[in-house]
Amino acid sequence: MDEKKFYITTxxxxxxxxxxxxxxxxxxxxxxxxxxxxxxGEKTFFLTGSDEHGDKIIRTAQKEGLTPQAFVNxxxxxxxxxxxxxxxxxxxxxxxxxxxxxxxxxQKMWKALEAxxxxxxxxxxxxxxxxxxxxxxxxxxxNGLCQHHNTAPEQIEEENYFFRLSKYVPELKRLLESGDFKxxxxxxxxxxxxxxxxxxxxxxxxxxxxxxxxxxxxxxxVPSDPSQLMYVWCDxxxxxISALGYGQEDEKxxxxxxxxxxxxxxxxxxxxxxxxxxxxxxxxxxPLPRELLVHGFVTSGGKKMSKSVGNVLSADEFIADYGVxxxxxxxxxxxSPTEDWDLTREKFKEVxxxxxxxxxxxxxxxxxKMAEQYFGGNIAGDAASVPxxxxxxxxxxxxxxxxxxxxxxxxxxxxxxxxxxxxxxxxVNKATDVAWELIGYLDQFITDYEPFKLVKxxxxxxxxxxxxxxxxxxxxxxxxxxxxxxxxxxxxxLLKSKNGEHEGEIIFTTKAxxxxxxxxxx
Ligand code: MSP
Numbered sequence: 035m036d037e038k039k040f041y042i043t044t045x046x047x048x049x050x051x052x053x054x055x056x057x058x059x060x061x062x063x064x065x066x067x068x069x070x071x072x073x074x075g076e077k078t079f080f081l082t083g084s085d086e087h088g089d090k091i092i093r094t095a096q097k098e099g100l101t102p103q104a105f106v107n108x109x110x111x112x113x114x115x116x117x118x119x120x121x122x123x124x125x126x127x128x129x130x131x132x133x134x135x136x137x138x139x140x141q142k143m144w145k146a147l148e149a150x151x152x153x154x155x156x157x158x159x160x161x162x163x164x165x166x167x168x169x170x171x172x173x174x175x176x177n178g179l180c181q182h183h184n185t186a187p188e189q190i191e192e193e194n195y196f197f198r199l200s201k202y203v204p205e206l207k208r209l210l211e212s213g214d215f216k217x218x219x220x221x222x223x224x225x226x227x228x229x230x231x232x233x234x235x236x237x238x239x240x241x242x243x244x245x246x247x248x249x250x251x252x253x254x255x256v257p258s259d260p261s262q263l264m265y266v267w268c269d270x271x272x273x274x275i276s277a278l279g280y281g282q283e284d285e286k287x288x289x290x291x292x293x294x295x296x297x298x299x300x301x302x303x304x305x306x307x308x309x310x311x312x313x314x315x316x317x318x319x320x321p322l323p324r325e326l327l328v329h330g331f332v333t334s335g336g337k338k339m340s341k342s343v344g345n346v347l348s349a350d351e352f353i354a355d356y357g358v359x360x361x362x363x364x365x366x367x368x369x370s371p372t373e374d375w376d377l378t379r380e381k382f383k384e385v386x387x388x389x390x391x392x393x394x395x396x397x398x399x400x401x402x403k404m405a406e407q408y409f410g411g412n413i414a415g416d417a418a419s420v421p422x423x424x425x426x427x428x429x430x431x432x433x434x435x436x437x438x439x440x441x442x443x444x445x446x447x448x449x450x451x452x453x454x455x456x457x458x459x460x461x462v463n464k465a466t467d468v469a470w471e472l473i474g475y476l477d478q479f480i481t482d483y484e485p486f487k488l489v490k491x492x493x494x495x496x497x498x499x500x501x502x503x504x505x506x507x508x509x510x511x512x513x514x515x516x517x518x519x520x521x522x523x524x525x526x527x528l529l530k531s532k533n534g535e536h537e538g539e540i541i542f543t544t545k546a547x548x549x550x551x552x553x554x555x556x
Pocket of ligand 1: 085
């Protein structure tokens with residue numbers, strides 16, 4: 035049987051500024067899904083990268099006294115540093131300024147659109163602001179002047195290449211309505227359909243796909259007419275296939291991995307990914323991605339993060355104070371992937387103390403200290419001998435009570451199926467909740483049996499209770515492996531489990547942690 039593949043992408047990040055917490059969130063979300071699918075044994079390809087062309091880059095580079103290439107190189111190296119720190123497991127990093135890897139793909143895409151008769155030359159008329167180096171609309175003017183530069187825009191007429199987006203509108207509607215092209219959350223489908231139905235003029239008109247080269251040659255030349263540069267979105271969107279070798283001699287990865295299984299993007303760029311991108315793919319006769327996963331925005335103190343508001347939170351700050359696993363935990367569990375979420379330093383500390391210092395960290399310390407103290411860390415057993423938990427009900431199973439059943443039974447029949455269901459539906463927060471539900475059961479199990487007292491009267495039963503706890507911790511570690519890989523490895527090292535001789539037997543040779551996994555913060 036063919037090995038199942040999984041191709042996941044993030045948006046490519048503008049190389050004109052530092053990545054902030056919002057970008058880190060997107061990377062972490064995608065990374066959790068990539069790691070999860072890898073752990074299922076799927077052949078996984080996880081792509082991220084940088085978006086390096088466009089006027090904004092030229093302008094910012096000029097301000098800093100650098101060439102565009104030197105400027106983006108600098109930013110990309112900082113980007114890559116953060117990506118490494120966050121433990122992102124991307125298989126490749128695509129750069130749109132890479133003329134060997136990316137350009138052939140973008141240019142092949144262009145030629146494919148041309149071959150379908152969907153590219154034509156026409157005159158573009160518009161108001162051009164030299165300061166902005168961009169076309170602006172009448173609506174954006176204040177007293178006839180550009181609001182940023184206080185200058186009157188010029189009427190410019192230039193030859194551009196256009197893409198017949200309008201031709202694909204009926205098919206786009208059909209794909210969106212039928213769900214053949216899936217967007218999560220579903221509300222974004224309705225938003226896109228509403229756009230297609232009401233704002234026809236603005237949305238459905240053909241898009242300009244190139245412009246004459248101005249001032250600096252910074253962009254991808256149009257194959258048949260190098261005096262023109264590709265429109266940045268046409269250039270940028272092609273990254274998802276150019277990174278797989280599309281347009282190069284060896285298109286092996288493209289043949290294996292395309293179509294993408296899920297493309298993770300933020301809510302501000304849905305239009306480009308839900309309309310322009312699929313239309314380009316339809317025109318080029320390339321299959322569409324299976325799903326767009328649209329996440330919300332990280333806000334800070336209720337406001338969108340921005341330099342001018344002064345509320346930009348960097349990932350570095352949280353990493354310095356709490357460590358990478360804590361930041362990844364927060365992004366996984368405390369955020370609904372499809373909604374906006376607010377982050378403050380206070381909230382982060384509260385959650386950290388409650389769920390990491392107390393919840394997980396404390397459980398690991400208590401359990402392993404008892405194992406070491408009472409049994410020198412050597413505990414063997416099997417699922418059948420673990421006593422039942424008290425009368426606790428599972429949040430997921432409604433009225434079902436697990437009284438009379440033991441931890442391994444609950445893990446196998448309730449916890450794991452729900453964990454996998456959520457992970458497969460990209461509901462990372464709910465999957466993480468399930469891991470913490472198990473932590474709750476294990477805490478309760480300690481309360482039920484008080485092994486620290488039981489050991490004085492019944493050592494044999496104490497071993498069974500502790501074995502149940504270690505078994506549970508091993509499962510917690512497996513479940514958090516995609517979410518907090520470092521922590522999972524640390525726990526596995528402390529548990530050191532191996533299979534015993536008889537069926538189902540697991541032998542633990544544990545160590546108590548020298549210091550808490552998560553120190554409490556005051
Ligand atoms: N370069 C384009 C994308 C091209 S994809 C072919 C771009 N870059 S970006 O750097 O501005 O944004 C990259 C990703 O980060 C986008 O998915 C965007 O939605 C996301 N985020 C940017 N700010 C964000 C928050 N404050 N919160 C969450 N995600 C945010 O757009």
